[in-house]
Amino acid sequence: MNKNGKLLTIGQFAAMHGINKKTLMWYDEIGLFKPAVVNPENGYRCYNYHQSPVLETILVLRELDVSIHEIQDFMKNRSASSLKSLLEEKIADLDMQITHLQAVRATLCTHHQNMHTLLTMDLSEISIVEKEERCLVTVDVDRNISFEQTVELITAETEKFHLGRLHKASYGSMISVADLKNGSFENYSRLFIEIPFLPYQTGLHVMPKGKYLRAFHKGEWNGIPKRYQEILGYAREHHLALHGFSYEMGINENVIDRIEDYIVQIEIPVSG
Numbered sequence: 001m002n003k004n005g006k007l008l009t010i011g012q013f014a015a016m017h018g019i020n021k022k023t024l025m026w027y028d029e030i031g032l033f034k035p036a037v038v039n040p041e042n043g044y045r046c047y048n049y050h051q052s053p054v055l056e057t058i059l060v061l062r063e064l065d066v067s068i069h070e071i072q073d074f075m076k077n078r079s080a081s082s083l084k085s086l087l088e089e090k091i092a093d094l095d096m097q098i099t100h101l102q103a104v105r106a107t108l109c110t111h112h113q114n115m116h117t118l119l120t121m122d123l124s125e126i127s128i129v130e131k132e133e134r135c136l137v138t139v140d141v142d143r144n145i146s147f148e149q150t151v152e153l154i155t156a157e158t159e160k161f162h163l164g165r166l167h168k169a170s171y172g173s174m175i176s177v178a179d180l181k182n183g184s185f186e187n188y189s190r191l192f193i194e195i196p197f198l199p200y201q202t203g204l205h206v207m208p209k210g211k212y213l214r215a216f217h218k219g220e221w222n223g224i225p226k227r228y229q230e231i232l233g234y235a236r237e238h239h240l241a242l243h244g245f246s247y248e249m250g251i252n253e254n255v256i257d258r259i260e261d262y263i264v265q266i267e268i269p270v271s272g
Helices: 010-016 021-029 049-063 068-076 080-120 147-159 177-181 221-237
Strands: 007-009 045-048 127-131 134-140 170-176 190-194 205-207 210-218 245-250 263-271
Touching: 007 010, 010 021, 010 045, 010 049, 021 045, 045 049, 049 068, 049 080, 068 080, 127 263, 134 147, 147 190, 170 177, 177 221, 177 245, 190 205, 210 221, 221 263
Parallel strands: none
Antiparallel strands: 007 045, 127 210, 134 190, 134 205, 170 190, 170 245, 210 263, 245 263
């Protein structure tokens, strides 16, 4: 069969490409994609089989959210070089969207895990967990400025890394193990923001890969020192060496109204 010589009706050609024939009519009207033949008697549009690759290129570009105007410009100067440049640009955009969706998925998974933990946890339990390396945006705690000013500082710090909206972020505070061992349970040194899939860059704090001692505290913050005393006792009893920083992060802010119900997750690097 000579495919190049066979004409297809607009309905047949549209069905072959999985689109509505009105789309082909519109493409014709705006001069983007013309039929091979228009019957002068009835105005019916017919298409040639060899036009399929051109239409598929247009449909792929539309799938990539390339504007009609951009596609029209491309079609006027259609070449391997211009298509290569256009696709490179759109592939880069698509990679950014994929990264964004991966970050959103990671955030949803974190919230889901937090809710599972809330429903199944034993708040008195202290456990050892394995964690992957993570990068954190941090700012030093300055006791001479207000909490609101500190929040402004860490927001400004995140802007250096072009992180965009922070709805995917996890927030927390850090206190050194040295201060915990000295009984300085309120000597917090840094606040942090963790963004999913944030690669290492100069200026970021690395939360190392490895074993962590994990515990929880429920209630007002003034009860956390007592919990740290229990953690230190557990570490001594089990011959565990704590090092680095303790990382505190609230895990149920989005489902509570009272500070008495607030749950802090505490994670500290451990060896031994």
